[in-house]
Amino acid sequence: MIMSIIRGKNVKGAKSAVVFAVCALLLGCDNASSVESKFENYLERLANVQQKDTVKVVTPTPEYPRKRELFQQPSRQTVGLVDALQLSKCHLMELVAERNTVLGKVQDQFRSLEYEVALLGGLKSCLATSELGVELNEDLQRIYSIKWQELPLHISNTLYSSDSLYANAFSTNWYTKETNQGLYSLKKVLQQLSSLHAHYDKGQLPEEFDILSFQEEIEKYDQLGRISHSLQSATLYLQASTQQLKQHDSIVFCGKNRDTTKYRRLKNVFQKYYIGEIQPYLADLNSAYHTLSPHIDILYSVKLDNQYHHPVQSAYNEYKQVTINHAQYWMSLFQRCGDQVGQSG
Incomplete structure (x- = not known):
C-alpha cells in the first residue's frame, strides 16, 4: 500500500505521509526513553549546583520467573x-x-x-x-x-x-500515558x-x-510490567536524588550575610525540573497504578511462594515512601531557609 501511494502523482506528499506515520509509531518509544532522561537530568542538575559528583544509579538486571x-x-x-x-x-x-x-x-x-x-x-x-x-x-x-x-x-x-x-x-520499558494501550x-x-x-x-x-x-x-501490551518497571526505576532515581541532596546539604547556605547562590540555584532546579517535569510524570504513573490497584490484591491471593509474587504492589509501597522522603527533604530545606515550599523567587 505504501508503494502504491508513492507511485501516485503526489510523490513528495506521499513520502511525507510515510515519514509522519513512521514517526508516530516511534513516538511511544521516544516518550518512554525521555522519561528516564528527565530523572537523569534532574539528578545531574542537582550535582552541578552542588559542584559535586553525581550519585550513581545502579539499575539491576531483572530476573523473571519462568x-x-x-x-x-x-x-x-x-x-x-x-x-x-x-x-x-x-x-x-x-x-x-x-x-x-x-x-x-x-x-x-x-x-x-x-x-x-x-x-x-x-x-x-x-x-x-x-x-x-x-x-x-x-x-x-x-x-x-x-x-x-x-x-x-x-x-x-x-x-x-x-x-x-x-x-x-514483565517489561523493561517505562510507562507513559502515550503508551498506555x-x-x-x-x-x-x-x-x-x-x-x-x-x-x-x-x-x-x-x-x-x-x-x-x-x-x-x-x-x-505490557502495562503491568511497564508500571512495575517505572515504579522501581523512579524509586532508584528518587533515592539517588535524595541522597545527593542530603549528602551535601551542609554546603547550602541561606540567611542574612551568607552566600545563598547554591540555595537559589537548587530552588530553581526544584521548580523547573522536579515540579515542572518529574511531578507531572509521577502523577501519570500514580494514576496508572490506581487504575489497577482496586483489583491488584488478586495477584497475592494465589498459593504461590512469595518469591514468585508479582512485584507491582511492593514496588508501589517502596516508591510511595521514597517520594515522601524526597519531598520531606525539600520541605526541611525550605523551612531552614525561611521559604514556603515551592515558592518561586
Missing part, C-alpha cells in the same frame, strides 16, 4: 461415555465434548478457566435435578467437589502462567478474576464471567 515455575498442575477428572451421554439432560454434553477434543485439551489458561467456571455452574445445576441415576449423581458430586477445590488453582494459573498475562506482567482491558481482567475469587470465598459462582474478550489486547 512460566513452568508458576504453573500448578490440576487433576484430571473424567466421566465415562455412557454417563457423559446422561449429561445431555443437564445440557452439559456439548461443553464436555468440546473440552475433550484435541483443541480443547490444549486450550490456553483463559479458555480453560472459563470452561471450569461454566462446568462448575452446569454441574451445580445438574446435581440440583432429580433426573440422574444414583451412581452418576455420586460421581458428579465427587467431580464437583474436586473441581470446586481446584478453582483457585485455575485462577492462579491464569494470572501467572497464561501466555497473555505473563506477556503483560491495554490498561483498561488489564483492569477489566483483574476485576473479573477478583470478582470470581470473591464469589468463591462465599461459596458462590458469579452470574456472568467473561475474560476472553480482553485476552487479545492485554497480550499485545
